[in-house]
Amino acid sequence: MGENNFNLPPGFRFYPTDEELVVHFLQRKAALLPCHPDVIPDLDLYPYDPWDLHGKAMGEGNKWYFYSRRTKSRVSGSGYWQSIGVEEPIYSSTNGHNVIGLKKYSAFYIGEPSGSQAVKTNWIMQEYRLSSDSTSSTRSSTSSRRSRNSKNIIDYSKWVICRVYEYNDEDDDGAELSCLDEVFLSLDDLDEISLPN
DSSP: OOSOOOOOOTTOOOOOOHHHIIIIIIHHHHTTOOOSSOOOOBOOOTTSOGGGOTTTSEEETTEEEEEEEOOSOOBOSSEEEEEEEEEEEEEOSSSTTOEEEEEEEEEEEESOTTOTTOEEEEEEEEEEEEOHHHHHHHHHHHHHHHHHTGGGOOOGGGEEEEEEEEOOTTOTTSOOOOHHHHHHHHHTTGGGOOOOO
């Protein structure tokens, strides 16, 4: 698991599915319920470049997991995160019609967001957020807890879980991509294809 000490028993790996990230971690955080095991740290992503996450986020293999706040500023020290594709719904395995969360992909670019010289890297971020239905039910369940702690009002429905990894075509143990994921990633590379005249 690397050098992180997140109290997982020996022999256990952190390899959650999309549904597990949303249901067992993000929904519990939004509802102010404890997570067992409490292994995903809170981290403000945007001051950090993706290669600086080692030791700061929950690392498993070549993937890093952390909670972060939803924000429009996606600029880090050396570059910025650019959304690729559209948000992908995450469905409940018990009720296949129930959307429990949304997943958005971003690629990391080195350079300025408005600069034409930005260089796309192999770093990919999957950002998981609760669906609007999950968010509204979470708000009602946490409103009584917030009223008791009115000094420290934090809207936990604005939290996301991020999974960051360096994509490598040759790495079979890398990120698992669905058919839609591969389509979204390939659409971003269309500008690099030169067609015959």
